[in-house]
Amino acid sequence: AQSVSQHNHHVILSEAASLELGCNYSYGGTVNLFWYVQYPGQHLQLLLKYFSGDPLVKGIKGFEAEFIKSKFSFNLRKPSVQWSDTAEYFCAVNAYNAGNMLTFGGGTRLMVKP
Amino acid sequence: KAGVTQTPRYLIKTRGQQVTLSCSPISGHRSVSWYQQTPGQGLQFLFEYFSETQRNKGNFPGRFSGRQFSNSRSEMNVSTLELGDSALYLCASSPGAIAGGLGANVLTFGAGSRLTVL
Numbered sequence: 001a002q003s004v005s006q007h008n009h010h011v012i013l014s015e016a017a018s019l020e021l022g023c024n025y026s027y028g029g030t031v032n033l034f035w036y037v038q039y040p041g042q043h044l045q046l047l048l049k050y051f052s053g054d055p056l057v058k059g060i061k062g063f064e065a066e067f068i069k070s071k072f073s074f075n076l077r078k079p080s081v082q083w084s085d086t087a088e089y090f091c092a093v094n095a096y097n098a099g100n101m102l103t104f105g106g107g108t109r110l111m112v113k114p
Numbered sequence: 115k116a117g118v119t120q121t122p123r124y125l126i127k128t129r130g131q132q133v134t135l136s137c138s139p140i141s142g143h144r145s146v147s148w149y150q151q152t153p154g155q156g157l158q159f160l161f162e163y164f165s166e167t168q169r170n171k172g173n174f175p176g177r178f179s180g181r182q183f184s185n186s187r188s189e190m191n192v193s194t195l196e197l198g199d200s201a202l203y204l205c206a207s208s209p210g211a212i213a214g215g216l217g218a219n220v221l222t223f224g225a226g227s228r229l230t231v232l
Contacts, residue, residue: 032219034220036223042225043204043223043224043225043226044204044206044223045223046220046221046222049220090157092157094219098170099145099162099164099169099170099219100145100147100162100164100169100170100206100208100219100221101147101159101162101170101172102147102149102157102159102219102221103159104149104156104157104158105156106156107156107157
């Protein structure tokens, strides 16, 4: 069975600071990778996804993530955060033969101070 | 187009009761998945239905069950409720054609049904 680790549980940044959230997974086969975001009071929304091809994927709101297969990692980055990025971020893995079953990491709560 | 609709949004039950939650997927989506979200355990997969058949099941006891109807709407049921079942139950839909196919596994989540067990 696959597992996902998000090492940063809480992150506090000032506006304009750069962001990198770590995500590591354990699964030996082909995977699809996702980052979801949950803004306060809102439902989970897709931030970006990786299925295949270029390991650097770009998502909404200036976020990007890099898939490093050798490190089983899919870290999320943003060069300059805004107060509106305050949210909880979830990394998720879908094994290629597991239908639509996602395994989520524990989440990272990001607070951006204005 | 309309998103994933879950009803009821909030409910309170007592231990031993049972509860049924409903999910209407995005029109045209054939896969419906259910997740439980709690502060302690995070987001955990319950089960996935595709074309009225359970395609995957997570590690939850048999008290948790679900079904999908011919119009892709889905229900989940929890019997003999326990205090630990208090959670936000999320439904997600996707086109769900071929596992791993481009676009097949992008889940769109609903707002959830928040269950409190007293």
